[in-house]
Amino acid sequence: MSSECKLRLPRSGGFVLEAQVDLPSEGVLGLFGHSGCGKTTLIRCLAGLEPSACGKIVFNDNVWLDSEKKIFVPAHKRAIGYVFQDAALFDHLTVYDNLMYGYNRAGGRKHIAEFDHVTGLTGVTPLLKRTTINLSGGERQRVAMARALMSAPQLLLYDEPLASLDQSSRQAMMRLLERIKRAWKIPAVYISHSAEELAALADTVTLMDNGKTTTTGNVFQILTRPDTPYAKSDNALFAIPATVEKYDEEHHLATLSWLGGQMLLPRHAKPEIENVRIVAHARDVSLTEEMPKASSILNIFPVTVTGRFPAGEAFELIQLAAGEAPILSRITKYSADRLDIHPGKKLFAQLKTASLANATVDPSPSVTAQHNQPLSE
Amino acid sequence: MTPDDLTALWITLKLAALSALSALVLGALIGWWLARTHSRFRGIFEAVLSLPMVVPPSVLGFYLLVLLGPKSPVAFLFEKTGLGPFSFTFTGLIIGCTVSSLPFVIRPIQVAFSAINDRVLEAAATLGASPINRFFTIALPQARAGLITAAILGFAHAAGAFGVVLMIGGNIPGQTRVLSVAIYNHVEMMEYSQAHMLSGILVVIALVLMSLVHLLNPNKRRRQE
Structure with missing residues (x-):
């Protein structure tokens, strides 16, 4: 199965996205660059949220965009799971209904796992009956991840999912992302300006600067380059x-x-x-x-x-x-x-x-065992 | 209260409910478009939609009378469809009241739709929800408070309509005579006590409705993300 991604999208203010990435068939591709370098625009193009993007996107033989042939597959018809920086939960629904929103719209694809397995691994089982309003930042983001996984995605798109979290929930979330990666091996694109997150999660990394993709390589090589964000800072x-x-x-x-x-x-x-x-x-x-x-x-x-x-x-x-x-x-x-x-x-x-x-395993089975019955409400 | 006045009250409530409903459906569609579009015609469109707010009701009623009457420029439509003409009919009143209350209905809906976070709608899209599905499963439920306010305002506005109703033909007892017109008739006949009674009823209806609006929209701040 082949994949291809070549994009061009001019934005107001003279900014032009010109990107070429190798969409992963397995593993996690990190997009690494400073804020404002076009990472989010690029991942939005992959999701189908930027209808004016030009170029070509093919993922596993599915053509999502071919501007020459005037093909544009809108977001709701792409087999993706998108995790936004600010969780973007549906505040008029309970946590359970948020998850079911994705679950019921899997578009005939096979679910990646049982409902209870996903809620157990993401740690949202105790939250299912709550409304989303009073969840903490970390809880909101876990619900958002579970919801994305429920829609049976074939490509996960992470838009700086840890950026709005405090340090302690960030660590927990990173462990969760490692577990998700290990459990289901769903190809993913992960954008970040944090070397720490990419060091833990990414397999290959593409550097971005001022709207352009510059270099691609394996994560270990790329992190030791002098031209990555923060390479010259104390946090390298x-x-x-x-x-x-x-x-x-x-x-x-x-x-x-x-x-x-x-x-x-x-x-x-x-x-x-x-x-x-x-x-x-x-x-x-x-x-x-x-x-x-x-x-x-x-x-x-x-x-x-x-x-x-x-x-x-x-x-x-x-x-x-x-x-x-x-x-x-x-x-x-x-x-x-x-x-x-x-x-x-x-x-x-x-x-x-x-x-x-990448050193810890799934949460102990007892956590998931409490809620073995499928919820029906 | 005379039986005629009771009938007028009934017609008024029926008219208010039906025109509020039709204004709500139209208002939801137009409000959604206004809240989401980047079209450069939006400004002009909004100006046209707010005309019923500033044009005298008699003027609005006059144009509607011309448009809905048997010799109207769209009369061929009446022949084609077998419907209409609508002047001097209850349906005509619903159309008139819908148009005149539309700006009051659209405003709160548009505000509520604009307040919905784009990310939330995009999240629904990435989960597989089509645009129409997003409208019904995300936009409408999240704009619920705005929709209820709009419905109440539409009802209150239609219940008190006078100029539009009179122009389209609302003085046929039992068919198109509503409370506001009945009051006018009583005053003409120097029947002040009956005019008092009916006016009081309209004031109470309005008071109840406006209290509802304020009860449903307390000034609570929504949780910021």
Whole structure:
């Protein structure tokens, strides 16, 4: 099955969207760029919410747009699930009726899972009888996700679903998105200006700047580029794929193997998933010329410098290869000069701290078991 | 109250209810279009629609009389369809009252439709709801308060119509004579006590209806997202 997406849409004020993306047949495609770069316009074109868009969109052999042949399939006839930044719930309906609104309009497609399974996994089962008015931001967004899943989508479109949430609900929501991805493997397009979200969720990433799509690559490569949003800020981060080897219960340490060797990370409990991602900030990676004899830092590994970029007045962003894995380090310009950092130079990197993404499983069965009876109202 | 006055009261209520209903249906469609369109003709259209508010009712009634009468420019339609002419009929009154109360009905509906978040309608579309389906399942329920207000205003306006009714032919006892015209007749005959009675009834109806509008639209702020 083939897919294709090439778009052009002029907007008022001289802004022109000119985009070409590879729609995923599996996995998550991240669209990464600053606010106002046209990400939302692009994803709205995919959803069919921009009737004046020109170009061609084919998803899994279904033609959604072909402006040369004057084909435009409107949003309600595309097999999509769209999650808006502000949830966009139907406030005149209960949570249950919000979900049924999608469920009843699946357009003859097979539902991705039982109603109860979806509400259980998204954690909205206890909310079903409530009205939407008094839900918290995180709850609203979970209902919106469950509702989108109910309509049997073949492509999920996430329009910065975490942007309007506070930090704690954001973490919970990210875990939920990972679970949804793992449970149903629905291809998805995820737009964000947060490297952290893409590090956890995306498989491939397309960079966008000023209405144009620029570069596409796998998420691990793209995150270590110097031209991503925030790459030059204190929050620059990178991700590396890893496998959980063992868990030391006495010291609460997980041993992970990755392309650069092995890594020890403190975890309060054993990671529940084998294939995880290590996500670390560039500022937590320091560089040294010699292997230190004794250090409180657990993770020290050899790296080769592949690039050096100014990042603000006092800092530099150093691109490194650890084995095959691209990583980043953010150090002062002064240190970079003192270490004489240049491409090809071999150094040791010390990783102070990192987190794991994609490491937890579905909520315990007891959560879903309470509400096994299908609701009929 | 004389039997004639009672009949006039009944006709008034019937007229008000039916014209409020037809104005509501028309108003919902027009209000939806006005609230959603980006057409450059919207301004002109809105001006035309608000004419019944500013043109004297007798003028509106006169044009409607010409339009609905047997020698009207659309009389061929009457022949084709077998309906009409509508001058001096109860149906004519409904048409007249519908037109004259339309601006009062459209306004609250349009405001209610405009207040609906675009995202919510788009969300419905992405879930598979067609435009017509969205109108009935999202727009109408979310604009419910506006629709009720519009219905009450339409009813109140039609119940008190005088100029339009008189011009289209509303003085046939038992058919088109409504309360407002009956009051006029009583005053003409110097029957002030009966005029008092009927006027009082109209005031009470109006008071009850306007209280309802205010009860249904308390100034509560809707939760911001």
